Structures are given as structure tokens and as C-alpha cells.
Amino acid sequence: MCCSRGGRFARAGHQGKNASAEALAAFDAKYGYDKPLFCGHWARLRALEDRKRDCGAGNAERGVRSAEYRVPLAYALPAGTYRLSLGGLTGDDHPSVSVAIQPIDAARLSPTVSLACAAAATWQVVFTVPEESRAAAIVVTGAVPASARLRQRTGHFFDSQLCHFLYGLVRGELGSSAEYDTSVAQVLRSGIWPSLAITVPILAGGTILAVMLGLFCAMWRGGGVDRSILLVSTLLMSVNYVVWVLAGQYFLPSGCTSSRSGGSRTGPTSCCRC
Numbered sequence: 001m002c003c004s005r006g007g008r009f010a011r012a013g014h015q016g017k018n019a020s021a022e023a024l025a026a027f028d029a030k031y032g033y034d035k036p037l038f039c040g041h042w043a044r045l046r047a048l049e050d051r052k053r054d055c056g057a058g059n060a061e062r063g064v065r066s067a068e069y070r071v072p073l074a075y076a077l078p079a080g081t082y083r084l085s086l087g088g089l090t091g092d093d094h095p096s097v098s099v100a101i102q103p104i105d106a107a108r109l110s111p112t113v114s115l116a117c118a119a120a121a122t123w124q125v126v127f128t129v130p131e132e133s134r135a136a137a138i139v140v141t142g143a144v145p146a147s148a149r150l151r152q153r154t155g156h157f158f159d160s161q162l163c164h165f166l167y168g169l170v171r172g173e174l175g176s177s178a179e180y181d182t183s184v185a186q187v188l189r190s191g192i193w194p195s196l197a198i199t200v201p202i203l204a205g206g207t208i209l210a211v212m213l214g215l216f217c218a219m220w221r222g223g224g225v226d227r228s229i230l231l232v233s234t235l236l237m238s239v240n241y242v243v244w245v246l247a248g249q250y251f252l253p254s255g256c257t258s259s260r261s262g263g264s265r266t267g268p269t270s271c272c273r274c
Helices: 007-015 021-031 057-061 161-170 184-219 224-237 241-251
Strands: 042-044 068-070 080-087 090-103 113-116 122-129 133-144 147-153
Touching: 080 133, 090 122, 122 133, 184 224
Parallel strands: none
Antiparallel strands: 042 147, 068 133, 080 122, 080 147, 090 113, 090 133
């Protein structure tokens, strides 16, 4: 699914500069940005950025024993299947992972789910958070990793941003607008008739006026009328279109509420954005 007006970069203005990782993750899930770009069974998460340095150093400084590592989640993981990959393990030969599952409508943590893993330089553990629950904490005991990666399983191999965009394009769906919080097709449908109501009369009137002026020039070719129309047309064509837009905002009435001081116009900048 695509997002109008800047696509994914619209989230900065939509969420604000101080948006939390959980708010950005909800934004990604709403507009389909939490999926792989092309294809794949696993997608990256905002809950844990890929960490390639000594992950256990911070725990050791806080007095936690060296053989325990608490995964620094930015937010509680919602329902789904996840894969935690840890590399560069140092510690016991049989590390294990404990996942604290918390019901959404309860304040207390339910008993943790312990997952035993075979010793290796790099190992992975897959766990599932049930519906109406969330994973509030993940603790690795018996080893301290040097790198950590967390991924969420997708619906299928082609459950990606590209495939969803192409599938929606075939069905005539252009995605969702982050600014208007509706589909892009609905935004286009709501704006096409006002646009046509302006452009069609302008096109028809401009064509009729151009034909009439051309006939006048042909009738008095080489005379004063011909030269005057040529001069005025050339001058008007040399004016930038932005000048006409600003002039229209200033002189033509609009639905915006413009402030007035002493009965005089304050100019186009005082008009709000409709």
C-alpha cells in the first residue's frame, strides 16, 4: 500500500518529531510498512534495532550478573510469531530465553515462557505471542550475546510492500493517504469534480477567446488591431503562472475566512488552507 504526499516520509509530520517507537510501529502496521520490501518470511521491527556491539555491557554496569541479558525492547510485542537471533555468545553451554507474556487487559504478568536453546556461536529462538496478549520482557540467561536481532514472521513469502502495492494497483487501489486518513482513490474522487468544474470552463473559454482574437487579427492583418493583440498576448504570456495564482487568491472570493483590518484586504497570505 502506498501513502500519498511523500509516502513513508509523511510519518515525520504525521507523528511529530518526538514520536515513540510504538507510535511509529503502529503507523507502519496501519499503512503496510512493517512488511519486507520485496519478499521474505521475516520483517524487521522497531521494538529492537539491530545491535552488533557488546549487548551485555550495559547489564554488567547496572550490577546484573554477566550471564544474564535483558533484551532492551522499545515497547511490548503484540500478538504474532517472532524470531530472536543472538550472536557471539559468551557464558554457559546451555543458554535459555524467558519471555514474559502479559494479557492486554491485566496488570500482572502471567508465568514466563522458557525456551531452551542448544549452545552455538550464533543461535535463534522462535516464540509466539498469543492473541489478546503481549510480550513485556525477554531475558537471556546463561549467556551474554555480542549481537541481537529481532524479526516478526509475515503471513507468507510474498507478504511484502511491493506485492501488496502491485496487488492493490491491479484492483485499482492506490493506497491510503496519511494526511487525510482515507484512501487515495477517495481523495481523487472527491477532488476531480471541483477540478473539472474549473479547468473545463477555462479551457473552453480560452479556446473561444483565442479563435476570436485570431479572426480579428486575420481580418485586420498588419493593422493596429493585429499589432495590439500581438503585443498584449506576448506580454500576458511572459507573466509567470504563479502571479496569476496569487492574483486569483487575492481578488477572487474563496471559502476561507480572511481577516480584514479597516475594511482593506490583508492579501492572500491571510487566507487559511482549505
